[in-house]
Amino acid sequence: MLDIQIHDSPLDTQACIDFTSHPNAGGNTIFVGTVREFTKGKKVIRLEFESYEPMAIKEMTKIAEIAQKKWSTLAVSIHHRVGVLAIGEVAVVIAVSTPHRKAAFEACEFMIDTLKETVPIWKKEIFEDGEIWVAAHP
Amino acid sequence: MLDIQIHDSPLDTQACIDFTSHPNAGGNTIFVGTVREFTKGKKVIRLEFESYEPMAIKEMTKIAEIAQKKWSTLAVSIHHRVGVLAIGEVAVVIAVSTPHRKAAFEACEFMIDTLKETVPIWKKEIFEDGEIWVAAHP
Amino acid sequence: MTIKLVAYGIAKDIIGKHQVEIQVEAVNNIGELKEWLCQKYPDFQKLRSLSLAVNEEYQEDVFALTAKDEVVIIPPVSGG
Amino acid sequence: MTIKLVAYGIAKDIIGKHQVEIQVEAVNNIGELKEWLCQKYPDFQKLRSLSLAVNEEYQEDVFALTAKDEVVIIPPVSGG
Numbered sequence: 001m002l003d004i005q006i007h008d009s010p011l012d013t014q015a016c017i018d019f020t021s022h023p024n025a026g027g028n029t030i031f032v033g034t035v036r037e038f039t040k041g042k043k044v045i046r047l048e049f050e051s052y053e054p055m056a057i058k059e060m061t062k063i064a065e066i067a068q069k070k071w072s073t074l075a076v077s078i079h080h081r082v083g084v085l086a087i088g089e090v091a092v093v094i095a096v097s098t099p100h101r102k103a104a105f106e107a108c109e110f111m112i113d114t115l116k117e118t119v120p121i122w123k124k125e126i127f128e129d130g131e132i133w134v135a136a137h138p
Numbered sequence: 139m140l141d142i143q144i145h146d147s148p149l150d151t152q153a154c155i156d157f158t159s160h161p162n163a164g165g166n167t168i169f170v171g172t173v174r175e176f177t178k179g180k181k182v183i184r185l186e187f188e189s190y191e192p193m194a195i196k197e198m199t200k201i202a203e204i205a206q207k208k209w210s211t212l213a214v215s216i217h218h219r220v221g222v223l224a225i226g227e228v229a230v231v232i233a234v235s236t237p238h239r240k241a242a243f244e245a246c247e248f249m250i251d252t253l254k255e256t257v258p259i260w261k262k263e264i265f266e267d268g269e270i271w272v273a274a275h276p
Numbered sequence: 277m278t279i280k281l282v283a284y285g286i287a288k289d290i291i292g293k294h295q296v297e298i299q300v301e302a303v304n305n306i307g308e309l310k311e312w313l314c315q316k317y318p319d320f321q322k323l324r325s326l327s328l329a330v331n332e333e334y335q336e337d338v339f340a341l342t343a344k345d346e347v348v349i350i351p352p353v354s355g356g
Numbered sequence: 357m358t359i360k361l362v363a364y365g366i367a368k369d370i371i372g373k374h375q376v377e378i379q380v381e382a383v384n385n386i387g388e389l390k391e392w393l394c395q396k397y398p399d400f401q402k403l404r405s406l407s408l409a410v411n412e413e414y415q416e417d418v419f420a421l422t423a424k425d426e427v428v429i430i431p432p433v434s435g436g
Contacts, residue, residue, distance in 0.1 A: 014152055017168075021226065023175040029246070030155075030168040031239075033436050037161040049435065052364050052428060055412040056435070080435060088159065092436050101169075101250065108167070109243045112436055120409070120428075121435030122365030133366040134434040138404045171356050187355065190284050190348055193332040194355075218355060230356050250356055258329070258348075259355030260285030271286040272354035276324045 001075040002068075004060045006053055008083040016077035016095035025074055027101035029108040033092040035085050039134075044125045049082040049091065052120040056080070059119045063111050071107040073098050078111065080121060091123075139213040140206075142198045144191055146221040154215035154233035163212055165239035167246040171230040173223050177272075182263045187220040187229065190258040194218070197257045201249050209245040211236050216249065218259060229261075277301075277343040279309070287349040290319045306330075307337030309347060324352040357381075357423040359389070367429040370399045386410075387417030389427060404432040 003019045013032055020028055035047050064076040077095040085091060094111050098104040123134040141157045151170055158166055173185050202214040215233040223229060232249050236242040261272040279298050283291045303309050306328050314320045327334050327350040330341075334350070341347070359378050363371045383389050386408050394400045407414050407430040410421075414430070421427070 013155060017151060017170060021170075021172060023226065025172060025174070027250070028170040028172065030170065031242075032155060032159075032166040032168065033239075034159060034163060034166065036163070050364055051435070052362075052409075052430070055409055055428070058412050088161065101171075102247070104169075105243055105247045109240070112165070112239065116433070116436040118414075118433065119435050120364065120430050120433055122431070123434040124365075133369070133431070135432050136366040136403055136434070137432075188284055189355070190282075190329075190350070193329055193348070196332050254353070254356040256334075256353065257355050258284065258350050258353055260351070261354040262285075271289070271351070273352050274286040274323055274354070 002061060002064045003075070003077040004057055004064060005079045006051055006056060007079060007081055011079045011081050011090045011093050013090065013093050016079055016093045019077040020075040020095040020097040022074040022097045024099055025097035026099050027104040028095065028097045029104035030093065030095040031108050031112045032090055033112070035087055035089050035091055037087045039125055042127050044087060045128060046087070046126050047085045047091075048124040048126065049080075049085065050122045050124070051080070051082045056120050060115065063114045063118070066114075067096065067107040067111055070110075071098055071103040073103075073107050076107075076111070078115070080119070082121070140199060140202045141213070141215040142195055142202060143217045144189055144194060145217060145219055149217045149219050149228045149231050151228065151231050154217055154231045157215040158213040158233040158235040160212040160235045162237055163235035164237050165242040166233065166235045167242035168231065168233040169246050169250045170228055171250070173225055173227050173229055175225045177263055180265055182225060183266060184225070184264050185223045185229075186262045186264065187218075187223065188260045188262070189218070189220045194258050198253065201252045201256070204252075205234065205245040205249055208248075209236055209241040211241075211245050214245075214249070216253070218257070220259070277303070277341075279303070279341060279343070280346045282346060282348045284349065285351045286323065287320075287351045290317050291349070303341065305337060305341055306335045306339040309341060310337070313349070326351060357383070357421075359383070359421060359423070360426045362426060362428045364429065365431045366403065367400075367431045370397050371429070383421065385417060385421055386415045386419040389421060390417070393429070406431065
């Protein structure tokens with residue numbers, strides 16, 4: 001069971017947890033990524049996330065399917081936020097349930113690590129004196 | 139920052155996530171343990187958790203302190219349910235935030251693994267034809 | 277000496293009550309109390325493990341007992 | 357041939373717009389289009405990586421382009 005969504009309004013962590021609750025689950029692991037106030041000591045005023053949505057959904061689905069194959073996940077929910085975010089807002093939620101606890105941690109970590117490498121979503125940090133597309137340059 | 143609680147009413151996962159949200163967090167990892175319907179093929183009707191509360195709080199605090207030392211956790215929230223639980227209800231929530239994402243997964247897994255080994259809380263599974271204290275016998 | 281025992285989980289079922297005062301001789305430490313318990317209530321021998329706590333802490337076998345101690349019997353835990 | 361380019365993130369800033377149609381010669385595959393982009397817009401050379409997608413999939417350098425293709429420029433991603 002997969003639940004892959006992109007939203008331009010605040011994410012609902014509990015909805016992801018509820019989706020992945022499963023009678024055979026030995027554990028339900030959730031990663032919540034929030035927007036940081038400082039990056040390399042510079043104060044961030046706000047952030048903007050932009051996505052190439054159809055491909056982002058496709059890539060997130062691929063990640064969830066790989067996890068399903070490798071860790072026998074019972075359910076996976078990945079919600080990513082786009083648009084303008086204030087400091088402390090949730091950018092991403094990944095929830096996963098598996099029959100055995102250990103697999104839920106491994107699958108969840110794999111999914112957030114891979115999402116950050118492959119999913120076409122871009123984060124712009126806006127400072128008082130400028131802005132930067134995160135990780136664009138070496 | 140530690141938030142260690144035992145409740146005899148339903149747990150509030152979002153409260154644990156909120157407690158561990160932190161401006162310097164690179165990630166917030168949450169484990170949610172729910173009560174399973176079947177154990178070794180036998181249908182569970184309900185469960186009862188009993189705790190030696192002052193020592194359980196002490197042991198959970200120790201676990202959180204070890205995690206704090208080893209993984210530089212920013213905040214840890216551990217809530218454990220006691221009393222009578224219906225199938226699908228949440229028995230435990232562990233939330234942790236760390237500066238770096240990987241540490242949050244490691245710390246969260248360490249805490250649930252250790253909690254299951256050392257914290258004086260006991261689970262009784264009630265079946266239609268009997269009951270059993272889980273893991274009491276080899 | 278008189279020792280106050282407190283039992284949880286399956287230990288409560290084995291002893292038959294949550295709290296009991298026992299009168300023991302030649303029981304000076306945790307290790308000896310465990311042996312006493314296993315002889316008096318053989319069902320303790322069938323458990324996966326048996327720990328005793330004093331002052332809300334697990335105590336090693338060498339921990340010396342005094343008459344004022346409240347000893348809590350901790351059968352195998354199963355929280356989470 | 358005429359190729360439709362779609363740009364996101366910093367790629368949009370480099371090209372100056374979200375979508376543009378380009379007229380290219382001697383550009384037959386993804387690898388050649390990357391080279392063309394890096395020559396036409398040298399700022400692409402400064403990026404940590406540069407990928408191109410067709411049909412909502414990352415495509416290798418050998419992927420052959422046809423005039424109907426819409427090519428999406430994927431600069432280094434930073435979601436999560």
